[in-house]
Amino acid sequence: MHKKLNQSFLDLVSYLNDGQYHDGNSLGDALGVSRTAIWKMIKKLETYDIEVESIKGKGYQLKNPLMLLDSSRIASQLTCKSIKLDVFESINSTNQYLKDNNSQTAIHVCTAEQQTHGRGRLARKWHSPFGQNIYLSLAYRFKKDMSELMALSIITSLAIRKTLANYDFLSEPMIKWPNDIYYANKKISGNLIEIQAESNSDTRAIIGVGINVNMCNANQDQIDQNWTSMQLNLGHAIDRTELCITLINQLIDSLQYFEHAGDASFIEQWAQYDYLYNHNISLIAFDKKINGIARGINDMGHLLIEDTNHQIKSYAAGDASLLRKRI
Incomplete structure (x- = not known):
C-alpha cells in the first residue's frame, strides 16, 4: 500500500513549523478546508508518532520541527530532467515499489516519508519513522551485463559518503564494506542493491538508500546496532529536501560516470574511506x-x-x- 503526499497536509505542517500556536479555524481559513479536516490531519500526525501539543483557546503546536519532502522543489533542482519522480507519504518499501513498477523511464526515483516494511541487506528490517530520515530508491537502466555491476554497492556507498561530506561533520564519514556509512563508529547510512536482468543484455539496478537524518531516538528493539544521525552530530535539524536533491544528483552523476568509464577510479577512491x-x-x-x-x-x-x-x-x-x- 502506498499513499501520495497531500498538499493540504504539507501546508498544515508548514504552518505549524513556525513554533507558534494555531487554532483550527485560522488553519482552516488559511488552507481553504474545514476545521474538521484540520482535526483529521492533526490526528494523522499523531498516528505517525509526531508530537502535537493542543491547548484549548490557543490551538495546535508542533513540539519539534517536521521538515517534510517537497516534491516540486526536488524536481526543479535535479540536474537530470528526464527522471520519473514519486514522493509518497507512506509506502511498504521504496525498493519494492520500483520492482513492482517497471517504468520504461531510464531513471525512476521513489522516496517516502515512511516505510512500513523497509529492509536492508540480509533481510534486516530498516527502521523508518515518519518524516525523520531519507528512504529513497533509484532505478537505473544499464547497457551492461549483470556481471559488470559487481562494484555497484561500492559506487553507491561512495556517492552517499560524498553527499554527507557536504555537511560540516568534524571528521570524514567512512565506508564499512560493503554498503554501510559510519560516523564516529556508528552507522549513519546503508544501501541495498537489487539487479533485474532484461532483454538485449540490459540490466535494471534498483538502488535503495537509507540515511539517518533527523532521528534522535530509537529503541533497541527497533535498531539492533550502534547508530547515529546527522542531527545528533551536527546539532540542528537538516533540510531533508535539500539532502534528497544532493543525493539524487550525486548518485546519477556517479552512475553515469561508471557507465562510461568503468569502476577503476571508484575502487581507488575506496581506500581513502575504508572503515x-x-x-x-x-x-x-x-x-x-x-x-x-x-x-x-x-x-x-x-x-x-x-x-x-x-x-x-x-x-x-x-x-x-x-x-x-x-x-
Whole structure:
C-alpha cells in the first residue's frame, strides 16, 4: 500500500513549523478546508508518532520541527530532467515499489516519508519513522551485463559518503564494506542493491538508500546496532529536501560516470574511506566465520582478508564486524 503526499497536509505542517500556536479555524481559513479536516490531519500526525501539543483557546503546536519532502522543489533542482519522480507519504518499501513498477523511464526515483516494511541487506528490517530520515530508491537502466555491476554497492556507498561530506561533520564519514556509512563508529547510512536482468543484455539496478537524518531516538528493539544521525552530530535539524536533491544528483552523476568509464577510479577512491582497513575483523559468509585483518578490496570490490598464515583471500559477500582496535 502506498499513499501520495497531500498538499493540504504539507501546508498544515508548514504552518505549524513556525513554533507558534494555531487554532483550527485560522488553519482552516488559511488552507481553504474545514476545521474538521484540520482535526483529521492533526490526528494523522499523531498516528505517525509526531508530537502535537493542543491547548484549548490557543490551538495546535508542533513540539519539534517536521521538515517534510517537497516534491516540486526536488524536481526543479535535479540536474537530470528526464527522471520519473514519486514522493509518497507512506509506502511498504521504496525498493519494492520500483520492482513492482517497471517504468520504461531510464531513471525512476521513489522516496517516502515512511516505510512500513523497509529492509536492508540480509533481510534486516530498516527502521523508518515518519518524516525523520531519507528512504529513497533509484532505478537505473544499464547497457551492461549483470556481471559488470559487481562494484555497484561500492559506487553507491561512495556517492552517499560524498553527499554527507557536504555537511560540516568534524571528521570524514567512512565506508564499512560493503554498503554501510559510519560516523564516529556508528552507522549513519546503508544501501541495498537489487539487479533485474532484461532483454538485449540490459540490466535494471534498483538502488535503495537509507540515511539517518533527523532521528534522535530509537529503541533497541527497533535498531539492533550502534547508530547515529546527522542531527545528533551536527546539532540542528537538516533540510531533508535539500539532502534528497544532493543525493539524487550525486548518485546519477556517479552512475553515469561508471557507465562510461568503468569502476577503476571508484575502487581507488575506496581506500581513502575504508572503515575496516588494517583492523582485525570477523566476517560471516554463508554460515562460515572468517577472522583476519582487513586489507582493502580488489578490483571487483571484494573484501580482502589476511589470515593467520599471512595469506590474503577475497570474499564477494558477507557481514563484517570489527574485533579490536586498528593495529
